[in-house]
Amino acid sequence: MRISFLTLCTALIMGTAPVAQVTPPDASNTVLKGRAYSPYADRAYPEHVFFGDTHVHTGLSADAGGGGTRLMPRDAYRFARGEQVTSNTGQPVKLFRPFDFYMVTDHSDAMGAITDIISGAPNILADEQGLAMHNAFNAGGEEALRAMQQLIASFAQGTVSPALNYQPGNPAFATVWGEIIDAAEEFNNPGVFTTFIAFEWTSLVQGNNLHRNVILRDGPDVARKILPYTTTPPIGSSNPRDLYAWLQNFEDTTGGDALAIAHNGNLSNGWVFSLVDDFVDGKPPLDRAYAEARAKWEPLYEWSQIKGDGEAHPFLSTEDEFADFETWDFGNLDATVPKTPEMLPGEYARSGLLRGLALQAELGVNPYKFGASAATDTHTALSAVAEDNFFGKHTAYEPSAKRASHVGKSFSNGDVAYYGWGYNAAGLTAVWAQENTRTSIFDAMERREAYGTTGPRMTVRFFGGDYSKDAMTRRDLARIGYSGGVPMGGDLTVAAGEAPDFLVYSLRDPVGANLDRIQIVKGWIDADTGETKEKVYDVAWGGDRSAGKDGKLPPVGSTVDLSIPSWTNTIGASELGTVWTDPDFDPTELAFYYARVIEIPTPRWTAYDAVKYGVEMASDVTMTTQERAYTSPIWYTPNN
Incomplete structure (x- = not known):
């Protein structure tokens, strides 16, 4: 052969x-x-394949900065273009090969707030929860770890203090967004190393993962006309329909172009490729308007990343001997609801594609007509996907003798959801494009001329x-x-x-x-x-x-x-x-x-x-x- x-x-x-x-x-x-x-x-056709990461968090994200990540967007870009940097735990780290394109996708909710919590900004110290978090994070050790877990849980359950949840309208939020734009523009080198302005819309409904990375095709002139969309009412929303409306408004008012990439359906407990509208009482079937909007705004789906591979599941694909690969199926993102078999068809790329066909036959539109991408979802600002150079998801999983046996998350009854060894050293998005520029790479993603790998750069x-x-x-x-x-x-x-x-x-x-x-x-x-x-x-x-x-x-x-x-x-x-x-x-x-x-x-x-x-x-x-x-x-x- x-x-x-x-x-x-x-x-x-x-x-x-x-x-x-x-x-x-x-x-x-x-x-x-x-x-x-x-x-x-x-x-008249694209001739080159380019590899990049579409999902990167730095110390500006609450769960990254709260976990000890001190590397910022400029550090992430320096690393991605091939420079040696010092990791969050003081270790030298460098890529064997630089990336062709790259984007920082820090969480839009509370963007940059964690740095003010740790440094003790006056507005933070004036808030009761803010003061407690500041003291805990600066105490270090187990107390800081518990503080991070409490902060993430309060975001997930909607109980975080408004003083800690930076949103549009807060001057600090706009300042951080401007810094993200400036960093991307500073490192953008068309033809050599392309950067994108992006953010993560982090919808988390009752612990069910509905996150999307929002990627902008344009540069700073367009990006400065808007502020990232968040999930916190009344300005933001956790409903994907509202994200699609925001994306439409963004394009209508700025003349720009954007797309969204969903990820980790395996932690959504069946919501990512649902057949019903989970946001409406009674959960009615999805309608044509939703199908058209999702098909328009989500041309790609993230098939593989650090928190498990999302192509297929052995329970669903019983005849596929390669389906049980880096499987994460313990429950939802915050381990509050264990997984049941009925949830699985709404979680994996292959079953999502199948459900898309069924909805197309019913509605005339396929909402799940998505292409393949892959990314890291690193929260260390280090996209190190090679198996011999893996720096984990959080700073607790940077190289050490204890990281494999570290308890990643537990259910409320004390059962371990997963250990550190379960993290997957993945992945990369490959696109076929005519040149290494924002326009050409974005257009390749939008037309689905892309594939995902678990790390290697096979053609x-x-x-x-x-x-x-x-x-x-x-x-x-x-x-x-x-x-x-x-x-x-x-x-x-x-x-x-x-x-x-x-x-x-x-x-x-x-x-x-x-x-x-x-x-x-x-x-x-x-x-x-x-x-x-x-x-x-x-x-x-x-x-x-x-x-x-x-x-x-x-x-x-x-x-x-x-x-x-x-x-x-x-x-x-x-x-x-x-x-x-x-x-x-x-x-x-x-x-x-x-x-x-x-x-x-x-x-x-x-x-x-x-x-x-x-x-x-x-x-x-x-x-x-x-x-x-x-x-x-x-x-x-x-x-x-």
Whole structure:
């Protein structure tokens, strides 16, 4: 299943597939017919892949600063562009490779208040809760940790003092927003390192995670015309409908452009991909207005991050042997309500995509037509996603001998929800764009020409359309993919009754592990029963393997040596690709397809900690991983 060196050249020289939506009407002429002698002239599609983090918190966020993070936006940007910095716990830290793009997304509610609480600003000390918090945080140790937990809980339950909850109208709130804008603009270096102005809208209803990162396409001139939206009434709201209204008003009044990315449905207890309006008494079914608004403002969803992988769950995808990956399913965000099986379909990307098809059949609009991204959600200002360079989520989980066994959160009855070892060293968003600028990268995200990885920088292309079986032998793979169909994030059109072809290709991270396999995941609505269904197909793989009688491909094996720890690239393949035709296609059925690329096993960050600190990990601690990438889906809608 290996493919030619010419294809490798294509990946390095040409980049990957474009999305049809960005191409001018005469693209076929400029790409295929009557083009200049130079095959590289007048290209009308994106050629480059860029990697970045869309979810970063600094000491300006209450839960980060309250936990000991002292690094600020400028520190985060310096680190992300490749400089060595000193971590919050005094350790030197540096990336192996800088990011291409980056954004700080500090919580909008109480933005910057934690720095005033710790420093003892007069307005804080004049408030009873503020004075108590100031004293506790400055006492350090366990008292400071309890103060942080109490502060987060009071935000979650709506009992925090208004003096601590900086909001629009408070001069300090506007000042902090201005500082965030200034930092992003100072470090924005188009073509080299692109920064975005952004924030996190942190809706947390009864502990259920409904957070969204709001990303602005424009620069400071537009960003200064508004203040970030919050969740605190009467100015803000926790209802996503109100966020969508704010986004519309932002664009109408400023002429700017924005989008939102939801994350951690696994901590929402079924609310992120709900089938009903959880904000209305009686929980009526979702309506078309909601579906249209969500489809417009949320083109991407965060499939993987530090607090668990969100692609699939083994309870829902029982035939998928790779579904149980970095699974967090203990309950909601603040561990006040344990998880039940009934909640799971409203929490994971694959089940969300399936629910989107069902809602499309009912409402005529798919509210869950989202592409794939991934990010860190770091609260240390350090996006260190490599397993051998992982600096945790909070300062308590920066490298130390105790971090793996640290109790992350407990239920009220004392049961442990999770330990520190459960955190996941993920992830990255990859976009296919024409250049490394705010405009080009934002537009790629908006049209869903993006994919998420759990950390490595593998190159992935995914097209759907009409392709010959020898396409993988061609040098001009991107042109073939584009001219024959649509790439990730697009809508598939096929000739009446004909099964679609999918062209998929991946090249390993140049400094990473070989690839185990490429899979295509299909979801659809059964024409006979009306039920949503899913299936995972192995379409390309490394090594001399073939499917067994059960249709399953044997494991690739493992070269991991936990005593070092290390691995060798003597199994798997450096690149994989194929043209696959859906053998079960029914032209009358709504469907989606996405590619999942899986690496060979490698040591997890817990394995590096065990060797570094001489720690014997508990028997249930995961020590190896199979990193992966998820592409944005391609959707098929019947003509009728």
